[in-house]
Amino acid sequence: MEPIRQWWVEERIKRVIRNLENHDFKALFVKDREEAKKEIRGHLSPGMKIGVGGSITLREMGVVEMLEKEGYHLYDHWKAGLSKEEVFAARKSQMTSDLFLASANAITLNGEIVNIDGIGNRVSSTIFGPGKVILVAGYNKIVENVEEAIRRVKNIATPLNARRLNLDLPCAKTGKCVDCNSPNRICRVIVIHERKPSLTDMLVILVGEELGY
Numbered sequence: 001m002e003p004i005r006q007w008w009v010e011e012r013i014k015r016v017i018r019n020l021e022n023h024d025f026k027a028l029f030v031k032d033r034e035e036a037k038k039e040i041r042g043h044l045s046p047g048m049k050i051g052v053g054g055s056i057t058l059r060e061m062g063v064v065e066m067l068e069k070e071g072y073h074l075y076d077h078w079k080a081g082l083s084k085e086e087v088f089a090a091r092k093s094q095m096t097s098d099l100f101l102a103s104a105n106a107i108t109l110n111g112e113i114v115n116i117d118g119i120g121n122r123v124s125s126t127i128f129g130p131g132k133v134i135l136v137a138g139y140n141k142i143v144e145n146v147e148e149a150i151r152r153v154k155n156i157a158t159p160l161n162a163r164r165l166n167l168d169l170p171c172a173k174t175g176k177c178v179d180c181n182s183p184n185r186i187c188r189v190i191v192i193h194e195r196k197p198s199l200t201d202m203l204v205i206l207v208g209e210e211l212g213y
Helices: 003-022 033-041 056-061 063-069 084-094 121-125 146-164 170-174
Strands: 026-030 049-052 073-076 099-102 106-108 113-117 132-138 189-193 202-207
Touching: 003 026, 003 106, 003 202, 026 033, 033 056, 033 063, 033 132, 033 202, 049 063, 049 084, 056 063, 056 132, 063 073, 073 084, 084 121, 099 121, 106 146, 113 121, 113 146, 146 170
Parallel strands: 026 202, 049 073, 049 099, 099 132, 132 202
Antiparallel strands: 106 113, 113 189
């Protein structure tokens, strides 16, 4: 990244971190995905059971591969070859894992975290249950406010994910939200973390590179 753009990105991230901390979240900035992986590794302990939310970000970073190689017990419903019953069980187990890892669909400059789910296991696990929650997000997830965050999710993240999943949805064909009533709709539950949930140990890692949808 050229220096002027890097300066702009880092200033935005610093502002978000200040506001996240003002909202009781733990938050930090790392320059790239390798630093983010090192930070995550620092929160691991032997025998830990780790839930992994549906996240392109974590997989682009190689986090899941890293954890598998190091022998951690993962609750990963994206793992190839799982039956429907096993996928469901993995989703439920994420909610009581020792550590839950996920990304955020959007984070506002004012320090709010916005996620939209179709099923709800990811957003549930960011609210209550896991011993610790770590959210990792690239600078591309930073937006002005909650309204822009919801627009971003519905017109960027959701169409891309719908296309990735080969779902028969209008947004997978047009690239934009039409507020459909399709049974395949994947944006059904909106969770806005205005402050850290009272009983949840949550860390937000903001990365100085573009990651995920």
